Amino acid sequence: MYDVAAAAGVSHQTVSRVVNNSDQVRPETVDRVRRAMVRLGYRPSGTARNLAVRRTRSLGVVSFMGPLFGPMSMLLSIEAAARRSGYAAQLVSAHGLDAGQVDAVLEEVLRRDVEGVAVIAPTDQQAGMVAGLRDQLPVVAVEGRLGDDVPFVASDNEAGGRLVAEHLLECGHRTIAHVSGPEDWGEARQRTAGWANRLRSAGVEPGPVWAGDWSPESGYRAGVELLAHPRWGEVTAVFAANDSMALGLMAALHRAGAGVPGRVSVIGYDNTPESGWLQPALSTVEQQFDAVGAAAVERLVTSLEGGAAQAELLIPPRLVSRSSVARHGRG
Amino acid sequence: MYDVAAAAGVSHQTVSRVVNNSDQVRPETVDRVRRAMVRLGYRPSGTARNLAVRRTRSLGVVSFMGPLFGPMSMLLSIEAAARRSGYAAQLVSAHGLDAGQVDAVLEEVLRRDVEGVAVIAPTDQQAGMVAGLRDQLPVVAVEGRLGDDVPFVASDNEAGGRLVAEHLLECGHRTIAHVSGPEDWGEARQRTAGWANRLRSAGVEPGPVWAGDWSPESGYRAGVELLAHPRWGEVTAVFAANDSMALGLMAALHRAGAGVPGRVSVIGYDNTPESGWLQPALSTVEQQFDAVGAAAVERLVTSLEGGAAQAELLIPPRLVSRSSVARHGRG
DNA sequence: GTAGGTGTTGTTACCGCTCACAAGACGAGG
DNA sequence: CCTCGTCTTGTGAGCGGTAACAACACCTAC
Numbered sequence: 001m002y003d004v005a006a007a008a009g010v011s012h013q014t015v016s017r018v019v020n021n022s023d024q025v026r027p028e029t030v031d032r033v034r035r036a037m038v039r040l041g042y043r044p045s046g047t048a049r050n051l052a053v054r055r056t057r058s059l060g061v062v063s064f065m066g067p068l069f070g071p072m073s074m075l076l077s078i079e080a081a082a083r084r085s086g087y088a089a090q091l092v093s094a095h096g097l098d099a100g101q102v103d104a105v106l107e108e109v110l111r112r113d114v115e116g117v118a119v120i121a122p123t124d125q126q127a128g129m130v131a132g133l134r135d136q137l138p139v140v141a142v143e144g145r146l147g148d149d150v151p152f153v154a155s156d157n158e159a160g161g162r163l164v165a166e167h168l169l170e171c172g173h174r175t176i177a178h179v180s181g182p183e184d185w186g187e188a189r190q191r192t193a194g195w196a197n198r199l200r201s202a203g204v205e206p207g208p209v210w211a212g213d214w215s216p217e218s219g220y221r222a223g224v225e226l227l228a229h230p231r232w233g234e235v236t237a238v239f240a241a242n243d244s245m246a247l248g249l250m251a252a253l254h255r256a257g258a259g260v261p262g263r264v265s266v267i268g269y270d271n272t273p274e275s276g277w278l279q280p281a282l283s284t285v286e287q288q289f290d291a292v293g294a295a296a297v298e299r300l301v302t303s304l305e306g307g308a309a310q311a312e313l314l315i316p317p318r319l320v321s322r323s324s325v326a327r328h329g330r331g
Numbered sequence: 332m333y334d335v336a337a338a339a340g341v342s343h344q345t346v347s348r349v350v351n352n353s354d355q356v357r358p359e360t361v362d363r364v365r366r367a368m369v370r371l372g373y374r375p376s377g378t379a380r381n382l383a384v385r386r387t388r389s390l391g392v393v394s395f396m397g398p399l400f401g402p403m404s405m406l407l408s409i410e411a412a413a414r415r416s417g418y419a420a421q422l423v424s425a426h427g428l429d430a431g432q433v434d435a436v437l438e439e440v441l442r443r444d445v446e447g448v449a450v451i452a453p454t455d456q457q458a459g460m461v462a463g464l465r466d467q468l469p470v471v472a473v474e475g476r477l478g479d480d481v482p483f484v485a486s487d488n489e490a491g492g493r494l495v496a497e498h499l500l501e502c503g504h505r506t507i508a509h510v511s512g513p514e515d516w517g518e519a520r521q522r523t524a525g526w527a528n529r530l531r532s533a534g535v536e537p538g539p540v541w542a543g544d545w546s547p548e549s550g551y552r553a554g555v556e557l558l559a560h561p562r563w564g565e566v567t568a569v570f571a572a573n574d575s576m577a578l579g580l581m582a583a584l585h586r587a588g589a590g591v592p593g594r595v596s597v598i599g600y601d602n603t604p605e606s607g608w609l610q611p612a613l614s615t616v617e618q619q620f621d622a623v624g625a626a627a628v629e630r631l632v633t634s635l636e637g638g639a640a641q642a643e644l645l646i647p648p649r650l651v652s653r654s655s656v657a658r659h660g661r662g
Numbered sequence: 663g664t665a666g667g668t669g670t671t672g673t674t675a676c677c678g679c680t681c682a683c684a685a686g687a688c689g690a691g692g
Numbered sequence: 693c694c695t696c697g698t699c700t701t702g703t704g705a706g707c708g709g710t711a712a713c714a715a716c717a718c719c720t721a722c
Contacts, residue, residue: 001678001679002678010701010702011701011702011703012678012679012702013680013681013701013702013703014700014701014702016679016680017700017701019679020680024699024700024701025700025701026699026700026701029700029701043441043467044442044678044679045382045444045677045678045679046442046443046444046679047378047381047382047387047444047677047678047679048382048677048678048679048680048707049678049679049680050378050679050707051376051378051379051382051677051678051679051680051707051708051709052678052679052680052681052706052707053679053680053681053707054707054708056378058443061422065407067404067407067604072403072407073398076396076398076403076424079422079423079424080424080426083423083436083439088421088423088439088443089421089422089423090419090420090421090422091392091410091420091421091422092410092414092419092420093407093410093411095411105414108414108419110374111375111377112377112389112419113376113377113378136374215604216604216605216607216608217608219608220608244604244605244608247605247608247609248608250610251608251609251610251612254610273398273546273547273575274547274575274578274605276547277547277548277550277551277575277578277579277582278578278582278609279581279582279585279610281582332708332709333708341671341672342671342672342673343672343708343709344671344672344673344710344711345670345671345672347708347709347710348670348671350709351710355669355670355671356670356671357669357670357671360670360671375708375709376707376708376709377709378707378708378709379677379707379708379709379710380708380709380710381677381709382677382678382679382707382708382709382710383676383677383708383709383710383711384677384709384710384711385677385678
């Protein structure tokens with residue numbers, strides 16, 4: 001910068017002004033400086049600027065990522081929202097669950113001088129491991145609670161579960177099985193709870209439940225067990241807690257000759273881009289990841305800029321009705 | 332830091348030594364400093380450190396991301412590889428293709444003082460827009476060439492296309508249609524080229540080709556057109572350039588009563604976690620994203636650390652044979 | 663007893679930028 | 693002609709670290 005200043009015959013401060021598009025500089029001078037910058041191949045140092053202004057305008061996104069549709073979509077929408085707010089996103093994803101490894105990741109993100117962190121920690125165990133961040137800097141929890149004192153934004157999974165139950169009830173189903181997500185995922189528990197509660201409030205007892213791990217395989221296994229279950233005869237619908245498990249489930253049903261939705265209806269959760277093209281087209285619940293990501297970043301930014309703490313926010317999902325659910329009985 | 336130094340009764344330099352785990356400090360002193368750090372809630376400033384050492388140890392990842400399986404997987408594996416090499420990943424994704432917007436993104440990544448950039452720009456247009464980065468700092472192109480002078484790492488799509496052709500030939504197919512990806516995607520062209528060339532070298536003329544856009548919808552549309560095509564009668568297999576299009580394609584075939592693989596075999600590309608659970612289970616080609624990401628980062632790091640430029644690298648994919656492809660004729 | 667390590671700590675000068683303020687030029691108003 | 697505000701530019705002091713070197717204590721070897 002001093003070189004540029006010398007080359008343009010001005011002071012370093014004037015160069016700084018030009019770089020920051022200050023309107024306090026004569027156009028002619030701006031020109032001279034600009035030319036000098038180009039000639040010398042000058043690029044301003046963001047690092048030095050950050051140090052001087054004591055802000056980095058960057059947010060950390062720590063996530064425990066597999067190849068899962070949900071977390072991935074979240075990540076993208078958070079990044080987009082952050083950039084819209086003028087922040088950069090430092091991506092830090094922990095793959096394993098090994099405590100030492102997670103700590104290393106956290107240290108890493110702290111070392112990077114991010115101003116705040118969005119944590120996507122959907123399992124309880126993960127949440128526990130990163131909870132300590134909260135007293136280091138502003139944190140927002142996304143899709144998985146981090147504690148009562150941490151702002152929290154998520155898709156409303158309980159509402160999603162209710163939506164499913166309602167839809168199935170409306171279609172006349174009275175014995176509904178469920179393939180849930182892993183029990184240590186808050187989202188999974190909430191989907192299950194919303195579903196079960198809504199059924200009960202309609203006087204219908206929830207049917208048998210299997211816990212899967214979100215994978216198609218686990219859906220398949222649940223399907224196999226369902227087919228062997230004593231109450232299989234009565235079951236007319238199954239709610240899978242995500243589309244992948246629904247897929248595996250349908251594969252098992254198909255293999256056993258139990259047609260969907262002929263013999264049994266199936267509904268999933270997520271609405272991946274593929275869901276509408278499965279055979280049969282899968283009814284499911286769609287989450288508004290963009291809205292969640294945007295809200296999360298907004299909260300983080302608000303608290304960085306001295307705003308008040310906000311209550312937790314749940315974004316309502318929406319039911320997507322397709323052909324894998326059929327009416328049943330006199331319904 | 333000076334506060335900590337004062338509180339511990341040492342010089343700032345000693346504090347610095349403690350922070351960096353220098354072995355030149357008496358254990359007793361280390362202790363005193365550590366305690367002071369905790370007491371004052373001190374956290375070192377990475378920014379200041381970066382400025383002083385003139386390194387940021389961070390890489391930019393600019394990508395043009397949709398919800399596509401490929402690019403997303405790449406992103407994750409790049410991040411992981413970067414962290415293994417001691418670098419952080421600045422995620423910058425451009426959603427639109429609007430030139431102004433892309434430029435803003437590029438400026439953003441430059442402003443962040445990254446030491447190098449991995450560019451995931453699979454279409455020619457995208458590649459054109461970001462090519463300018465190359466003379467600003469070290470760049471590695473991933474999954475989409477940026478120019479002859481930019482190191483390039485990708486999955487070997489031509490080999491993938493050949494693999495498909497070989498497999499289909501082996502199974503006795505002689506009239507093979509193709510649903511390709513968009514023509515301005517290098518990957519799409521290469522898959523098509525590998526497939527077509529391999530067929531020709533076996534004396535088989537490639538069948539009709541439709542260009543899709545990777546989406547299930549486009550696969551479906553191609554399927555509809557295929558069914559109406561004069562040569563539909565001869566076609567015994569279709570190669571879809573990704574699994575999503577294969578899914579849409581199969582939906583169209585199914586709807587028309589053309590069984591897969593009974594009437595016609597279908598093979599996809601990507602091997603998403605769901606592919607094996609479709610009905611029928613989809614034969615496909617699996618790419619080694621982790622290997623590509625690791626190689627990309629490795630190249631970037633090598634060139635940052637003064638290593639020699641390396642030739643481009645193509646990682647071979649692998650055929651996954653499942654039940655959507657059947658033997659045909661005397662095969 | 664003195665020269666010469668070795669281990670530990672302190673001093674000073676940057677890194678590349680911004681901030682607060684000072685300073686010079688210039689036209690307007692009295 | 694002098695004073696005052698406005699426009700534009702320059703000056704000096706940090707921001708929070710690291711690097712290079714100096715300095716001091718203490719021990720060993722001759």
